[in-house]
Amino acid sequence: MFRLRLIVIATTMALAACSQQPNGAATSPATAASTAAASSAAPAATAMTSNPFFSASTLPFQAPPFDKIKDADYQPAIDEGMKQQLAEIEKIANNPEAPTFENTFVAMEKSGVMLKRVLAVFGAVTGANTDDALQKVQEDEAPKLAAHQDAIYLDSKLFQRVETIYNQRDTLKLDLESARLVEVVYKDFVHAGAKLSDADKAKLKDLNKEESTLSTAFTNKLLAATKDAAPVLDDKAKLAGLSDAELAAATQAGKDRKLADGKYVLTLQNTTQQPELQDLSDRDTREALFNASWNRAEKGDANDTRKTIERLAQIRAEQAKLIGFPNYAAWKLDDQMAKTPETAMSFMDKLAPAAVARAKREAADIQAQIDKDQAALKQPSFKLAPWDWNRYAEEVRKAKYDLDESQIKPYFELDNVLQNGVFYVANQLYGLTFKERHDIPVYQPDVRVFEVFDKDGTSMALFYCDYFKRDNKNGGAWMDNLVAQSKLLGTKPVIYNVTNFSKPAAGQPALLSFDDVITMFHEFGHGLHGIFADSQYPTLSGTNTARDFVEFPSQFNEHWATDPKVFANYAKNYKSGEPMPQALVDKMTKAGKFNSGYGMTELVAAALLDMNWHMLGADAPLQDADQFETAALKKDNIDLSYVPPRYRSSYFQHIWGNGYAAGYYAYLWTEMLADDAFVGFKDHGGLTRENGDRFRAMILSRGNTEELAKLYKDWRGQDPSIEPMLVNRGLKDAPKK
Numbered sequence: 001m002f003r004l005r006l007i008v009i010a011t012t013m014a015l016a017a018c019s020q021q022p023n024g025a026a027t028s029p030a031t032a033a034s035t036a037a038a039s040s041a042a043p044a045a046t047a048m049t050s051n052p053f054f055s056a057s058t059l060p061f062q063a064p065p066f067d068k069i070k071d072a073d074y075q076p077a078i079d080e081g082m083k084q085q086l087a088e089i090e091k092i093a094n095n096p097e098a099p100t101f102e103n104t105f106v107a108m109e110k111s112g113v114m115l116k117r118v119l120a121v122f123g124a125v126t127g128a129n130t131d132d133a134l135q136k137v138q139e140d141e142a143p144k145l146a147a148h149q150d151a152i153y154l155d156s157k158l159f160q161r162v163e164t165i166y167n168q169r170d171t172l173k174l175d176l177e178s179a180r181l182v183e184v185v186y187k188d189f190v191h192a193g194a195k196l197s198d199a200d201k202a203k204l205k206d207l208n209k210e211e212s213t214l215s216t217a218f219t220n221k222l223l224a225a226t227k228d229a230a231p232v233l234d235d236k237a238k239l240a241g242l243s244d245a246e247l248a249a250a251t252q253a254g255k256d257r258k259l260a261d262g263k264y265v266l267t268l269q270n271t272t273q274q275p276e277l278q279d280l281s282d283r284d285t286r287e288a289l290f291n292a293s294w295n296r297a298e299k300g301d302a303n304d305t306r307k308t309i310e311r312l313a314q315i316r317a318e319q320a321k322l323i324g325f326p327n328y329a330a331w332k333l334d335d336q337m338a339k340t341p342e343t344a345m346s347f348m349d350k351l352a353p354a355a356v357a358r359a360k361r362e363a364a365d366i367q368a369q370i371d372k373d374q375a376a377l378k379q380p381s382f383k384l385a386p387w388d389w390n391r392y393a394e395e396v397r398k399a400k401y402d403l404d405e406s407q408i409k410p411y412f413e414l415d416n417v418l419q420n421g422v423f424y425v426a427n428q429l430y431g432l433t434f435k436e437r438h439d440i441p442v443y444q445p446d447v448r449v450f451e452v453f454d455k456d457g458t459s460m461a462l463f464y465c466d467y468f469k470r471d472n473k474n475g476g477a478w479m480d481n482l483v484a485q486s487k488l489l490g491t492k493p494v495i496y497n498v499t500n501f502s503k504p505a506a507g508q509p510a511l512l513s514f515d516d517v518i519t520m521f522h523e524f525g526h527g528l529h530g531i532f533a534d535s536q537y538p539t540l541s542g543t544n545t546a547r548d549f550v551e552f553p554s555q556f557n558e559h560w561a562t563d564p565k566v567f568a569n570y571a572k573n574y575k576s577g578e579p580m581p582q583a584l585v586d587k588m589t590k591a592g593k594f595n596s597g598y599g600m601t602e603l604v605a606a607a608l609l610d611m612n613w614h615m616l617g618a619d620a621p622l623q624d625a626d627q628f629e630t631a632a633l634k635k636d637n638i639d640l641s642y643v644p645p646r647y648r649s650s651y652f653q654h655i656w657g658n659g660y661a662a663g664y665y666a667y668l669w670t671e672m673l674a675d676d677a678f679v680g681f682k683d684h685g686g687l688t689r690e691n692g693d694r695f696r697a698m699i700l701s702r703g704n705t706e707e708l709a710k711l712y713k714d715w716r717g718q719d720p721s722i723e724p725m726l727v728n729r730g731l732k733d734a735p736k737k
Contacts, residue, residue, distance in 0.1 A: 047076075052069050063494050064120075078145070081114040089111060099160075128474070129473065142212040143212055146211070153188070154201045162186055165182055180706060218657050223472075226268050230267050230268050243406065245508055253265035267471070274289055274290070278391055278394050283388070297651045306650055309649060309650065316328035317616045337708055341615055344665045345611060352608070355600035358601075359643050362595060362597045401587050408580075413510065419434075436449065444466065448465050460493075462493075465496070467501050469502065481496075481543075488538070489538060521558045522557060523554065525555070528557065539704075540705050545703060547660060552712075553700060555674035563687055565687055596731070605633060610663070610664040611664075625649050625650060672724075673720050675725040677716060694715070
């Protein structure tokens with residue numbers, strides 16, 4: 001997932017970062033203040049200059065000086081950053097000279113340097129290493145940041161200049177990227193309400209402020225709810241089936257909570273299903289773990305998120321109506337590849353029936369396995385429930401393919417997958433090499449830093465990876481920038497990947513499931529999109545694309561995890577170094593599409609939930625979250641009792657806290673792009689430097705510098721087809737050759 005940190009990131013990306021005087025201080029139109037006023041402000045100004053965010057970092061690539069940054073530094077830096085940027089924007093808006101591309105669009109691209117600097121780091125630490133103090137800053141700053149965004153996008157003088165250039169764009173002889181910048185920024189202003197009356201702008205500002213406040217509250221409530229809901233057990237027998245490594249992790253989690261000896265904690269990840277459900281043999285424990293996950297944010301306590309999301313959905317519908325759209329989804333998809341929610345829904349309608357049909361066939365096999373097991377135990381059988389699926393699906397896989405997850409994990413040691421899998425592909429396709437840096441400060445001891453070198457040996461980026469889950473880390477996996485690339489600003493990319501893999505006990509290897517391996521390749525695909533960014537303007541750089549395009553490079557990179565040449569290079573036993581035996585590889589290959597009906601159904605169900613929430617009109621009453629969810633799944637014929645959505649509404653962080661509202665379908669849409677793209681690669685020789693260099697030049701380096709559908713078609717030679725996706729995801733038989 002590419003993570004959108006805060007609502008104001010839309011501003012800091014679209015209006016990039018603040019140009020400063022040589023000494024780092026912004027000059028505001030208000031500098032004609034009295035000597036007394038200037039004198040009284042001196043102590044604050046002096047304190048600000050010692051803030052680590054005040055000036056660009058002196059570390060390589062302007063990497064954040066985490067060894068110098070304290071929690072207390074963020075809030076004053078955010079406030080000062082907003083102050084500086086507004087002064088810059090005011091100067092642009094009130095420029096007495098006629099608007100030009102340079103004095104309007106380029107000037108805006110140079111605005112907000114300090115704000116962007118602090119928000120990039122703040123987004124990283126609040127996502128992956130937060131604490132009470134940082135959460136308080138989030139809550140305090142969220143409404144201010146929303147108001148800051150409005151102050152820019154709803155400035156009528158500024159928009160007048162933007163609109164003037166937009167109307168003149170065909171006569172200005174702009175280069176391709178500059179012309180694209182004009183179109184993108186103009187549309188951003190219109191979508192943000194720039195054309196509204198003053199009265200409607202005031203209404204929109206109030207709604208934006210409330211939405212930002214509630215979105216931040218949702219994120220913080222969910223983090224607390226997820227931590228609090230983690231089951232605590234004191235009977236080791238109830239954990240039968242867990243591996244030694246999983247038991248050690250559960251023990252360590254109890255120690256981390258400072259619980260008494262003999263207490264085991266099953267830490268929750270953000271998805272509905274939990275990894276331990278596959279291994280736990282005690283059905284009561286499985287049910288308790290599933291329910292802890294399913295009900296984590298619905299306990300009627302301070303961390304219950306339902307009232308928050310009900311109001312968020314209502315606010316978003318009201319925002320869309322003000323802007324002139326029938327619903328929030330229509331508003332947000334207007335600048336996406338899909339263009340309309342109807343197109344996105346039609347696309348998912350082609351997937352849902354096939355996914356559900358396959359899931360039902362898989363359920364029948366699983367029920368038969370349950371019946372067989374219970375008969376062997378001379379016990380009555382039971383009806384398949386969500387907490388049974390993963391365990392008995394694993395038994396079916398063993399029976400059908402003689403494949404056991406425990407056989408596989410020893411071949412997927414984390415560092416080996418990273419070095420000889422993820423980095424190996426980047427080298428084979430693009431010529432990249434990586435060198436670990438131990439001299440770059442990090443925000444948490446588990447974080448590693450690598451310097452990235454181009455094919456000619458040029459140093460081009462830094463890559464941070466933070467792979468292990470913690471109580472103070474948001475669930476899921478994501479990529480983002482600590483420093484974004486821009487030739488205009490002279491900055492090179494500093495990228496990070498975050499996941500939530502189980503941390504092994506001290507001295508033990510970090511062994512991954514194959515799903516974890518895919519996650520590593522996925523997030524590094526986002527990383528490559530950022531590393532190869534080669535744009536003039538920060539607004540158009542790297543991953544600053546439409547949601548239903550941004551997941552394409554990451555989904556595409558997943559395919560290399562199963563490429564025979566790549567797989568053979570990293571799938572090696574962590575003890576012996578021996579490659580995975582061919583017989584086991586063959587079993588994995590045959591089992592590759594196993595359980596795909598379940599996986600696609602839970603994903604489509606979540607995407608449909610998202611779209612249903614955001615297709616509500618402003619005249620719809622306040623919803624009851626549970627009733628709405630049940631009715632939506634039933635309406636879309638995807639309400640299988642044993643296949644719950646990947647995310648329940650009440651813990652759907654993507655759409656309520658991470659900027660993917662009305663955009664979760666993008667994972668499916670970009671699977672279509674990725675599967676179609678991989679066919680194109682295979683048709684031209686697969687894992688070759690020629691293919692990689694062409695993909696880098698025509699896709700990965702281009703960001704949002706051209707209409708994305710055209711970008712794809714120019715590279716692929718045709719529009720994307722859904723057929724490779726249906727075949728690759730096991731929803732349709734491959735055509736006979």
